[in-house]
Amino acid sequence: MNKGTIKQILLLTDGCSNYGEDPVAMAALAREEGITVNVIGVMNNDVIDERGLKEIEDIAAQGGGISQVVYTKNLSQTVQVVTRKAMTQTLQGVVNSELKQILGTDVEMEDLPPEKRGEIMEVVDELNETVNLEVLILVDTSASMKHKLEAVKEALLDLSLSLTARTGNNRFSLFIFPGKKKEVEKLIDWTPKLEKLTTSFSKLVPRGMTPTGPAIKEAIQFMLQTSPKGLLMEHDGEEFFEQSI
Amino acid sequence: MAKNSLNNLSNLPIGTAIKGKWHHNTYKIVKKLGSGANGVVYLTDWKGTQRALKLSDNPVTITSEVNVLKALAKAKGVAFGPALFDVDDWVLGSEKISFYAMEYIEGTDFLTFIKKRGLEWTDVLIMQLLSDLEVLHRGGWIFGDLKPENLIVSGPPIKIRCIDVGGTTKIGRAIKEFTEFFDRGYWGLGSRKAEITYDLFAVAMVMINAYYPKRFVKTGSEGLSQLIEKIHAKEGLKRRKKILLRALKGEYASALEMKRDLSLIKIQKEPISQKVKSSGTPPTRKKRRPLLRALETIIIVSVICFIYAFYIAGQLL
Numbered sequence: 001m002n003k004g005t006i007k008q009i010l011l012l013t014d015g016c017s018n019y020g021e022d023p024v025a026m027a028a029l030a031r032e033e034g035i036t037v038n039v040i041g042v043m044n045n046d047v048i049d050e051r052g053l054k055e056i057e058d059i060a061a062q063g064g065g066i067s068q069v070v071y072t073k074n075l076s077q078t079v080q081v082v083t084r085k086a087m088t089q090t091l092q093g094v095v096n097s098e099l100k101q102i103l104g105t106d107v108e109m110e111d112l113p114p115e116k117r118g119e120i121m122e123v124v125d126e127l128n129e130t131v132n133l134e135v136l137i138l139v140d141t142s143a144s145m146k147h148k149l150e151a152v153k154e155a156l157l158d159l160s161l162s163l164t165a166r167t168g169n170n171r172f173s174l175f176i177f178p179g180k181k182k183e184v185e186k187l188i189d190w191t192p193k194l195e196k197l198t199t200s201f202s203k204l205v206p207r208g209m210t211p212t213g214p215a216i217k218e219a220i221q222f223m224l225q226t227s228p229k230g231l232l233m234e235h236d237g238e239e240f241f242e243q244s245i
Numbered sequence: 246m247a248k249n250s251l252n253n254l255s256n257l258p259i260g261t262a263i264k265g266k267w268h269h270n271t272y273k274i275v276k277k278l279g280s281g282a283n284g285v286v287y288l289t290d291w292k293g294t295q296r297a298l299k300l301s302d303n304p305v306t307i308t309s310e311v312n313v314l315k316a317l318a319k320a321k322g323v324a325f326g327p328a329l330f331d332v333d334d335w336v337l338g339s340e341k342i343s344f345y346a347m348e349y350i351e352g353t354d355f356l357t358f359i360k361k362r363g364l365e366w367t368d369v370l371i372m373q374l375l376s377d378l379e380v381l382h383r384g385g386w387i388f389g390d391l392k393p394e395n396l397i398v399s400g401p402p403i404k405i406r407c408i409d410v411g412g413t414t415k416i417g418r419a420i421k422e423f424t425e426f427f428d429r430g431y432w433g434l435g436s437r438k439a440e441i442t443y444d445l446f447a448v449a450m451v452m453i454n455a456y457y458p459k460r461f462v463k464t465g466s467e468g469l470s471q472l473i474e475k476i477h478a479k480e481g482l483k484r485r486k487k488i489l490l491r492a493l494k495g496e497y498a499s500a501l502e503m504k505r506d507l508s509l510i511k512i513q514k515e516p517i518s519q520k521v522k523s524s525g526t527p528p529t530r531k532k533r534r535p536l537l538r539a540l541e542t543i544i545i546v547s548v549i550c551f552i553y554a555f556y557i558a559g560q561l562l
Contacts (some may be wrong), residue, residue: 110334
């Protein structure tokens with residue numbers, strides 16, 4: 001019954017953090033806990049400065065995820081593609097570590113002849129379709145995001161549409177930073193569909209600082225407290241993987 | 246880093262020899278055919294034969310597409326996608342680049358063809374496409390990312406072919422790749438599950454795209470009413486409104502059903518354009534037909550009456 005769960009944090013931001021812990025360190029922490037961190041840099045007409053860009057790339061690299069910078073008009077498509085790609089990457093990682101177990105040496109999928117690769121890819125595809133997925137969405141609501149939130153809302157509804165077409169279960173939750181009173185605020189608890197978002201999002205008032213680090217930290221804590229063990233965790237991973245086949 | 250190598254990959258000089266590590270085939274680059282987010286396609290020469298070669302720095306992409314091409318080959322009968330010939334890795338210094346070799350399909354892309362040869366080709370090409378989709382669907386697959394850029398018109402004889410199978414998905418799974426304009430989810434008209442109706446929606450959008458080559462974006466939340474407005478604005482689409490609407494709403498159970506509706510008889514008569522006038526025959530034939538039919542009915546009925554009268558008379562006597 002337990003098919004294993006892929007856990008992701010999806011961070012949508014438009015620039016540099018300026019408050020609290022180093023977000024790259026927090027992303028490293030997430031990875032240790034079996035959570036992948038994907039980052040999407042959202043541009044309007046402005047450009048993200050080099051420091052912001054580097055932070056976006058570093059967070060994703062450290063969090064084992066994918067980063068991409070886009071204009072708001074392409075946001076929907078990007079959010080969807082990044083999430084799916086990161087899932088494949090995670091599953092690929094699991095499959096590769098399985099291969100190492102079976103074949104002993106440092107064999108990766110690319111070291112196998114193309115014919116064998118196809119069979120393995122089918123397993124990955126199958127898992128992609130059936131694995132359970134948890135995405136905690138972290139939206140930067142600092143002042144500069146004001147005009148981008150409508151596009152973010154659309155993109156997230158679209159993401160929900162894409163993922164709910166899968167056979168596997170989905171859980172989404174939404175956190176914003178900075179929150180009304182705290183650095184981070186939970187807007188939506190775990191839910192299988194993101195439709196609730198339409199109402200809660202329009203009430204948002206963008207404000208103040210960008211505490212990206214604390215936001216990721218809070219996201220990790222929430223995920224650990226509320227969800228089953230992830231697919232990525234070394235010792236548990238194998239167990240889950242075997243069950244899922 | 247990945248971006249850089251893809252950049253290099255899309256600028257390989259003409260004459261570059263690409264040698265496979267596993268099967269030892271050598272392909273010489275003739276020209277670049279195109280590039281996208283997932284890789285680059287070159288026309289190459291393999292022992293004097295033309296082959297299209299798709300290269301990618303992501304072996305996962307290549308493996309997935311090869312899997313689909315193999316499955317399509319198994320669902321034999323139509324040459325829908327390109328035929329697959331070889332899968333291999335090209336070792337370039339420390340890098341390994343995955344590629345596959347396929348049939349080179351020469352032709353014009355769908356929209357360019359329509360622009361050159363006229364909108365009257367739309368129905369024929371769409372009907373050809375629907376026949377191919379029917380076979381694909383029966384084999385358990387959904388094309389997914391159906392759009393004019395993925396459709397090539399080859400020939401003569403004119404035949405629509407599809408060149409990018411990257412979005413092809415098993416029925417019942419989630420659609421892997423899509424393009425917003427052709428995606429029913431974007432228009433708020435259904436899920437992204439791989440279903441026959443998903444492809445048929447895209448077919449309707451391809452038809453609409455033929456009349457709106459520049460496409461248009463969604464305005465407001467009422468996707469369907471916007472599309473209906475667009476259909477009404479073009480005479481050619483308006484005449485096919487019933488079919489388009491059924492496809493957009495997911496009411497066709499199969500590609501074949503949609504194809505049948507597209508056949509000439511069911512579409513409201515086209516206004517006689519100057520080109521058609523010169524040929525002259527079809528309108529006359531259409532006028533004659535109901536008359537002939539009526540005559541036929543009268544004859545049959547009277548014959549039956551005659552026989553029946555005989556029968557009754559026989560019984561009575």
